Structures are given as structure tokens and as C-alpha cells.
Amino acid sequence: xxxxxxELGEFSLIDRIVQRLGVAAARNILVPPGDDAAAWRVEDGCxxxxxxxxxxxxxxxxxDTMTLGDAGWRAVAANVSDLAAMGATPDYLLVGIGxxxxxxxxxxxxxxxxxxxxxxxxxxxxxxxxxxxxxxxTISIAAYGHSLPLAEVRSxxxxxxxxxxxxxxxxxxxxGASAAxxxxxxxxxxSEAGAEVLVRAHxxxxxxxxxxxxxxxxxxxxGMDVSDGLMQDxxxxxxxxxxxxxxxxxxxxxxxAAVDLLGARAALDFALGGGEDFxxxxxxxxxxLKRLDQAATGGPPVSLxxxxxxxxxxxVIVFASDGKPYEPARRGWDQLR
Amino acid sequence: xxxxxxELGEFSLIDRIVQRLGVAAARNILVPPGDDAAAWRVEDGCxxxxxxxxxxxxxxxxxDTMTLGDAGWRAVAANVSDLAAMGATPDYLLVGIGxxxxxxxxxxxxxxxxxxxxxxxxxxxxxxxxxxxxxxxTISIAAYGHSLPLAEVRSxxxxxxxxxxxxxxxxxxxxGASAAxxxxxxxxxxSEAGAEVLVRAHxxxxxxxxxxxxxxxxxxxxGMDVSDGLMQDxxxxxxxxxxxxxxxxxxxxxxxAAVDLLGARAALDFALGGGEDFxxxxxxxxxxLKRLDQAATGGPPVSLxxxxxxxxxxxVIVFASDGKPYEPARRGWDQLR
Numbered sequence: 001x002x003x004x005x006x007e008l009g010e011f012s013l014i015d016r017i018v019q020r021l022g023v024a025a026a027r028n029i030l031v032p033p034g035d036d037a038a039a040w041r042v043e044d045g046c047x048x049x050x051x052x053x054x055x056x057x058x059x060x061x062x063x064d065t066m067t068l069g070d071a072g073w074r075a076v077a078a079n080v081s082d083l084a085a086m087g088a089t090p091d092y093l094l095v096g097i098g099x100x101x102x103x104x105x106x107x108x109x110x111x112x113x114x115x116x117x118x119x120x121x122x123x124x125x126x127x128x129x130x131x132x133x134x135x136x137x138t139i140s141i142a143a144y145g146h147s148l149p150l151a152e153v154r155s156x157x158x159x160x161x162x163x164x165x166x167x168x169x170x171x172x173x174x175x176g177a178s179a180a181x182x183x184x185x186x187x188x189x190x191s192e193a194g195a196e197v198l199v200r201a202h203x204x205x206x207x208x209x210x211x212x213x214x215x216x217x218x219x220x221x222x223g224m225d226v227s228d229g230l231m232q233d234x235x236x237x238x239x240x241x242x243x244x245x246x247x248x249x250x251x252x253x254x255x256x257a258a259v260d261l262l263g264a265r266a267a268l269d270f271a272l273g274g275g276e277d278f279x280x281x282x283x284x285x286x287x288x289l290k291r292l293d294q295a296a297t298g299g300p301p302v303s304l305x306x307x308x309x310x311x312x313x314x315x316v317i318v319f320a321s322d323g324k325p326y327e328p329a330r331r332g333w334d335q336l337r
Numbered sequence: 338x339x340x341x342x343x344e345l346g347e348f349s350l351i352d353r354i355v356q357r358l359g360v361a362a363a364r365n366i367l368v369p370p371g372d373d374a375a376a377w378r379v380e381d382g383c384x385x386x387x388x389x390x391x392x393x394x395x396x397x398x399x400x401d402t403m404t405l406g407d408a409g410w411r412a413v414a415a416n417v418s419d420l421a422a423m424g425a426t427p428d429y430l431l432v433g434i435g436x437x438x439x440x441x442x443x444x445x446x447x448x449x450x451x452x453x454x455x456x457x458x459x460x461x462x463x464x465x466x467x468x469x470x471x472x473x474x475t476i477s478i479a480a481y482g483h484s485l486p487l488a489e490v491r492s493x494x495x496x497x498x499x500x501x502x503x504x505x506x507x508x509x510x511x512x513g514a515s516a517a518x519x520x521x522x523x524x525x526x527x528s529e530a531g532a533e534v535l536v537r538a539h540x541x542x543x544x545x546x547x548x549x550x551x552x553x554x555x556x557x558x559x560g561m562d563v564s565d566g567l568m569q570d571x572x573x574x575x576x577x578x579x580x581x582x583x584x585x586x587x588x589x590x591x592x593x594a595a596v597d598l599l600g601a602r603a604a605l606d607f608a609l610g611g612g613e614d615f616x617x618x619x620x621x622x623x624x625x626l627k628r629l630d631q632a633a634t635g636g637p638p639v640s641l642x643x644x645x646x647x648x649x650x651x652x653v654i655v656f657a658s659d660g661k662p663y664e665p666a667r668r669g670w671d672q673l674r
Contacts, residue, residue: 030493031386034577035496035497036388036562037423038387041384046379049368049375050374050431050464050481051465052467053467054471054477056469056470058471059470059471081373083373086373086374088374088376094387094388094479098473127387130388132396132397133396134473135393135395135472136435136471140433143374144385156376157372157376160371225373236348334348
């Protein structure tokens with residue numbers, strides 16, 4: 001018979017979660033978890049960089065496609081990725097958890113375990129949080145980090161508004177793997193050869209913190225992460241920068257497993273319209289972007305996939321290998337549509 | 338015919354909210370709302386202080402007792418209060434909004450208006466956010482601020498763990514008004530004489546930022562805000578400090594309107610067990626606490642209501658005017674019970 005949450009009570013449950021977070025719970029800070037707020041020393045000469053994300057059951061995950069531990073990992077990775085997408089270093093997370101009526105203590109333990117693993121993978125710690133009862137299980141994480149020293153770099157942030165005509169467009173890693181992973185899970189094909197890399201990309205994505213730093217140090221001023229889908233996210237850059245963007249479909253780094261399992265067309269559409277890959281989009285001079293490619297040393301590849309133009313401002317056009325514009329099945333993710 | 342949210346789309350809705358936030362949207366910071374994360378300069382020599390809170394419809398508010406604008410105000414005030422309860426200065430908020438299926442554009446406008454008003458009242462700005470669709474309307478706010486300069490004060494934070502036997506216990510303002518306000522609203526007695534002060538305390542509570550600073554400057558080292566109910570919150574201090582706490586019921590600053598409308602017994606119980614007054618609890622020497630009382634100059638009163646003792650560690654005992662222990666109807670709020 002599992003312990004009912006009502007019997008445990010809010011504050012015992014918080015203690016239990018902090019215990020299970022282990023080294024991921026920030027302890028050697030000025031005010032660790034357990035007070036009204038957390039406090040820590042800030043880095044001299046750096047800017048504070050902060051973001052918040054909210055994930056909710058039914059919209060961002062379903063219990064038939066991932067566990068609460070996976071959702072916890074993804075919530076951490078999504079937030080860390082937002083800081084990586086600024087070229088910042090993540091330091092601390094604050095975690096709000098809304099527990100739906102059916103959540104069990106085992107699931108909460110799994111959630112803490114998933115967050116712990118994601119914190120270890122991304123070198124970030126949890127400084128505090130809040131836990132409530134809700135009609136719908138919801139995870140809201142705020143991430144707090146710091147920029148590179150402001151005096152050391154010309155452009156301390158990767159901004160959406162800094163793309164210039166003449167820039168090349170690059171992306172890290174491979175695209176579409178997360179969306180392909182969800183398609184594989186929904187088709188009950190998880191056990192097929194090659195499925196694991198896709199499923200893992202969906203449930204346990206990694207953010208690109210080091211690449212963000214490297215890009216800032218290389219003088220890159222424009223970038224963001226792929227969270228809503230490549231075309232949607234390039235659209236954000238195009239509108240914020242007042243430029244057009246052109247993508248060559250045949251240069252996209254598509255996950256081979258997605259092609260093998262789902263076919264070339266679906267894999268391409270997932271690369272263009274699937275979200276939550278948490279890879280980085282960067283724009284800048286071709287030579288600077290090429291030097292960021294670490295595929296030869298086991299790091300993330302960086303691929304040139306397009307260019308920034310002065311025409312069709314705010315618009316993203318994809319060209320197929322025959323030179324004709326290509327319209328994918330979906331351009332990306334809008335929370336309200 | 339109101340505009341459906343689906344037609345507006347996520348990014349137009351975000352633009353609309355930022356517009357309506359007006360001066361509450363942080364614009365003159367290194368990276369204002371609209372990028373992957375927000376960024377600002379940090380105060381030299383101060384610590385970063387941060388907190389997160391989550392409020393959800395059904396648990397923290399009901400649409401028959403307050404509007405979404407009221408909920409937005411309260412979400413801001415609750416977060417600011419957590420920083421006030423550390424003695425910190427709030428700077429920026431990050432706001433995550435989960436929109437339930439029935440939320441209208443008018444309600445979202447009202448939410449933005451409520452947050453704007455609360456930001457103006459508390460001198461804090463919104464640096465970024467996230468908006469999602471959810472089964473349940475949920476507001477998650479993370480607040481970031483800074484401590485007083487670490488080199489200038491002996492104890493830079495009001496901690497729950499610093500109460501010492503011999504300390505007196507003080508509270509600011511009046512207690513129980515928010516819970517009494519909810520009772521008045523639920524009893525459909527809003528239009529009665531004296532109800533307004535209670536209803537306002539429930540829907541538009543104020544956090545005590547200046548008092549937190551003053552307490553730190555006066556050398557007070559122990560404090561927190563009244564968010565879960567006085568007895569529950571004193572229990573947090575008693576356990577964190579390993580001390581006992583004794584309260585004299587007849588010294589509690591009970592809102593007179595609550596006595597007039599609901600009777601002395603109910604008003605006392607709301608003062609002891611009702612939450613979300615966002616007043617500050619402070620412990621320390623009687624003289625230092627008395628000097629914080631600003632009632633004579635129109636500021637918040639600070640009342641001595643009890644003492645910290647070496648006995649019954651972890652326990653809070655309330656004494657009635659006849660000297661006998663008094664047990665209120667409810668000791669406070671536990672999210673899971």
C-alpha cells in the first residue's frame with residue numbers, strides 16, 4: 001500500500017524530494033532550499049540571465065509516451081537550453097511542481113530522479129521550489145545563470161535580432177529526432193532497430209551550453225535554440241532581425257535513424273517542423289561558424305544549412321534539391337493552435 | 338464576437354500582453370522580453386535572491402471569488418513577499434502562464450492589468466515569461482532580487498533558522514484579513530459595511546518590502562512571511578531553529594472589520610490559521626522590534642505577539658487571555674491536505 005500524499009503532507013514531501021535530488025540540490029549557497037527564497041553570490045562583472053518555462057501534462061507530455069521522470073528531465077533541459085541559446089552559463093534552477101490528482105509518490109520520486117540526472121548532465125543545481133496541488137500535473141522551472149564576463153566579449157549574448165544579410169545560417173547536431181522519437185513511440189515501434197536514438201532524443205534531450213559559449217567567444221551575435229521547430233524558430237530570427245532566411249533542404253543534418261524508420265519525407269518534415277531538439281541555430285560569417293564544428297573531436301557537429309538575405313523580410317523559405325520552394329507538413333509549434 | 342486565442346496565436350498574444358503590461362515590462366535591461374531569456378546587470382557586492390511560486394485555479398483561487406486580474410496581482414504579491422521575507426529587494430519577475438480551455442482574451446487582458454498594478458505597487462518589473470495551453474489555468478512566477486550589500490550588514494538575510502530563546506516574536510500589520518475576506522465573499526456579504534478592507538486584503542494583498550530592509554538594518558536575523566497561516570508559519574521557524582514559540586492570543590493584531598463582521602472567535606481563528614496575509618513575522622530583541630513599528634507615521638504597525646523559548650522545541654503554543662492553551666479551528670494551510 002503506497003503512502004498517500006495527504007498523509008505525508010507538503011513539508012515532508014518537500015524534504016523527501018530534496019533528499020532524492022541529492023547533489024542536484026544546491027547546498028553550499030548563501031541560502032539553500034528550505035527558506036522563503038534562495039540566495040547565492042553573483043559572478044563579478046557578468047550579467048544575470050534568467051528564463052522560465054512551463055510544461056503541463058496533456059500539452060507537453062502524455063503519460064503513455066513518457067514517465068514523469070522523463071518530463072522532469074525535459075523541463076530541466078528546456079530551461080538550460082534557453083540559457084545556452086543566449087550563450088550563458090546556467091547556475092541554479094527554481095522548480096514549481098503542480099501535482100495532479102492521480103500522481104503517486106513513486107511518480108514523484110521518479111520526477112526527482114529525472115531532474116537529478118538532467119542537473120548532473122547539465123552541471124546545474126536546484127536552489128529552491130514550490131509544490132502545490134493542481135487539477136493538472138504541471139512543471140514550471142525558472143533557470144538563472146550568468147553571461148561571460150561583459151568586459152571580455154564584444155557581444156555577450158546570442159540575440160534573435162542580430163542576423164544580417166550575408167550571414168550564413170548554421171545548426172548544431174541533428175534535427176527532427178525528438179519529433180521522430182514521439183512518432184516512433186506513438187506507433188509502438190520503440191523496440192525496432194535504430195529507434196532508441198530517436199526515443200532518447202525525445203525523452204532525454206541535451207542542451208548545448210558549451211557551444212553557446214564557444215559561439216560568443218567566436219564573435220557570433222545571433223542565435224537561439226530549436227524549441228518550436230526549425231522553420232518557426234528561424235521565423236522568430238527573421239522577424240526580430242528584419243531579414244529573410246533561406247534554407248537548403250539537402251544540407252539539413254537529418255537524423256539517419258528517422259530516415260530509416262519513417263522515410264525521407266517524414267524525416268525532412270520533422271527536421272523542419274518538429275520541435276524540442278534543443279539544438280542551437282547560429283548566424284554569422286561562414287568561416288566563424290565552420291570553426292565551431294566539433295564533429296571531428298566527438299563534439300556536436302555544426303552544419304551550414306542556409307543564408308540570411310535582405311529580401312522577403314520576416315519570411316523563411318526552404319529550397320528543395322530541385323531548387324523549388326518546399327513546404328513541410330508543419331512549420332512548427334504554436335502553443336495556442 | 339471576441340477574437341479566439343487560436344486565431345491570435347501564441348506570439349501575437351505575447352506581444353499583446355507585453356503591450357498591456359506597459360511600464361511593468363522591463364525594457365531598459367540588457368535583454369528585454371522577447372528573446373530566449375532575459376538578462377540584466379547585477380548589483381555589485383550583493384547576493385542574488387530568488388524564489389518561485391505556482392498558483393492554480395481551483396486550489397488557489399476560484400473564478401467565483403476573484404477575477405484573473407486579482408489572481409495575477411496575488412501571484413506577483415506572493416512572490417515579492419517571499420523576497421521581502423528574506424530582507425531582499427525584488428527586481429525582476431519571470432511569468433509562466435498556463436491558459437485553461439475556457440480563458441478568454443478579456444480575461445487575459447485583465448490578468449495583465451492585475452499584474453501591471455501589482456508591479457507598480459511593489460516597484461518590480463517583468464523581464465520575461467512563457468505562455469502555454471493547459472487543462473487548468475495556472476500562474477507560475479519566479480522573482481529575482483538582490484540582498485542589501487553583503488559588506489554593510491551583519492546578517493544579510495531573514496532566516497527561518499535564526500530564532501533564539503529569549504527573542505520576542507513580532508508581526509506586521511493585521512492578521513486574518515485575507516481569510517476573513519474570502520469568508521465574506523463566500524457568504525455573499527461583500528456589500529456590507531466594513532467588508533471592503535477584508536475583500537481587498539484577500540484580492541489585492543501587499544508585500545512588506547521596506548519592513549524587510551528595515552529589519553535587516555536593525556540587526557534582526559530571523560523572519561518569514563505569513564503565507565500558510567501564522568501557526569503553520571511559526572511552526573516552520575520553531576522547527577528550523579529548534580526552539581519553542583509561545584503566542585499570546587490577546588496581543589494579536591486582529592483586523593477589527595473581521596471581528597465586526599464575523600465575530601471575535603472566527604476573527605481570532607483566521608488570524609491564527611488563515612494564510613496569505615503576506616505580513617512579516619520577525620523575532621529578535623524587544624527593543625529592536627519595537628523600533629520597527631511605524632504606525633505613528635502611517636507605516637505598518639509591528640506588534641509583539643509572543644516569545645521564543647527553549648522548551649517544547651518545534652512546537653507553537655497559543656495562550657488565551659485566561660492563560661490556558663488555545664487550539665484554533667485550523668492551524669494553517671498544507672498544499673497536500
